[in-house]
Amino acid sequence: MTVAIRATDLVKSYTPGSRALDGVSLEVASGEVLVVMGPSGSGKSTLIRTFNGLEKLDGGELDVLGVRLDAAHEERPVCEIRRRVGMVFQQFNLFPHLSILDNITLAPVKVQKRPKVQAEQRAIELLDQMGIREQAHKFPAQLSGGQQQRVAIARALALDPEVMLFDEPTSALDPERVKEVLDAMRQLARDGMTMVVVTHELGFAREVADRVMFMDQGQVVETSDPASFFTNAREERSRRFLSQMV
Amino acid sequence: MRRRSLLLQVGVSVLLLAFLALLVNNLAVNLLRTGLGLDFGWLGRPSGFALAESALPYTPSDNYLWALTIGWLNSLKVIAAGLVLATLLGVAAGAARSSSNRLLRSLAGGYVAVIRQVPLLLQLLFWYFVAFLGLPETPIGDLIQLSNQGISLLGMPLSVEFCAVLTGLTVFTGASIAEIVRGGVNAVPRGQWEAFRSLGLSEGLGFRRIVLPQALPAILPALTSQYLNLAKNSTLAIAVGYADLYAVSDTTITQTGRAIEGFLLLLISFLLLNLLISGGMAGINATVLGRMRRSR
């Protein structure tokens, strides 16, 4: 088993005296799907945003795909990690002034210096895979939320990432649009992608996750396989959280 | 509601017309009293004064019309260069003010704060007397040669006066543009930064390709009024003896005594200049907004 992400004692503090991450350690194996759950404000977003250097660490160290990140937050490792790790946000964050195709090809052309034609071919393939090939020449605002989120996934995949991070990818969607996004993620997991997914979709976690990690107040409360997490969680806090979910 | 605003518009229009009529009446009365009438014949007479700086060949034996044209071209030259440089400086400083680098942020903040506290006239005098007249003779490579006679950039000679006015207008307007750019940039959602960063785009590339285009609709209208300000402020050139349109008109009026005609010409020339600027900006605005609307 190779390790994709190893976190050791991560500390992050936005305001002095309070810690959004308070000594988090974990490992994500290559090809594994880790689902992260926890109440609002528990530090889930902060955690996965440290994985691609969007948040600067205040303590501890990270090893992402063999690249080391710590409180020094040097530019070169951050850049390398961002090229090899994709991220999908709750609010999609598509670029509203660019067409769907340009949204997807911008980074491959500008960052990886791929020829434009080749990048566009790949973008069409990815849109096809997401079931929205016919949207290529529209602009983000002309698409439904579910379609926009699938474009965001395609945009991240266009860089051929080795790890994909998802921060509540379905929380901003209408209920009837959730499935199409989860289906795309399910397919990605089946293809062997390493994924860290912050989500409250119990069905997805039960079915797709290899492990579920439960966080509270910046700390890892427990990490279990989904079957035992959902039927008999070890910790009282996890059980209380789960009982409020359903 | 609609009726009342219509009524208000009619009222304001009537007042404006009345005021205009009063002005025209005053002008006519003045012209009658002096017994001069409007006369532009003097424009064809030789000016008799030299100009330190002319874009096209000019001697004192050329007529007043040509002298004023040279002045207009000098104005145009410093305004056009000022617009370009102030925009570059303003966008750079505005970007620096919202950068994640603390040093850059405070440098840009200090620049804006200082420049906005000091009247433009004093700044022009500072650039003229302190910065440019005090220049030692130092060729910097073959590209730029500095001396208190002026600056030679790639073999193109620029007078000390031109440099002082250009620097003053650029630095002064750049500070206002920086504030406008910062405001526009701050209105772009944080998620856009996170998105381009997570794709591995550099800060500079992300700013140019992602943030700035989305900030433009908010920036452009305010930019237009800064451009018009720069054009109007360029008349302060007379303080350092740069032969712009206003300076040449001033000399012309003194020599000919033709104050009314001189001011009419000055007014029309500036109107023309500013119409040029607002027209150009309206065009750019329409293109940018059109492109944004298409993406909505």
Ligand SMILES: Nc1ncnc2c1ncn2[C@@H]1O[C@H](COP(=O)(O)OP(=O)(O)OP(=O)(O)O)[C@@H](O)[C@H]1O
């Ligand atoms: N940019 C920020 N500045 C200051 N405090 C922040 C910032 N981002 C997060 N925090 C704080 O850090 C803590 C963890 O926030 P985080 O967003 O990681 O939680 P979360 O588990 O993702 O919550 P949610 O389920 O609401 O998304 C919270 O107390 C939050 O208020």
Ligand SMILES: [Mg+2]
């Ligand atoms: Mg969150």
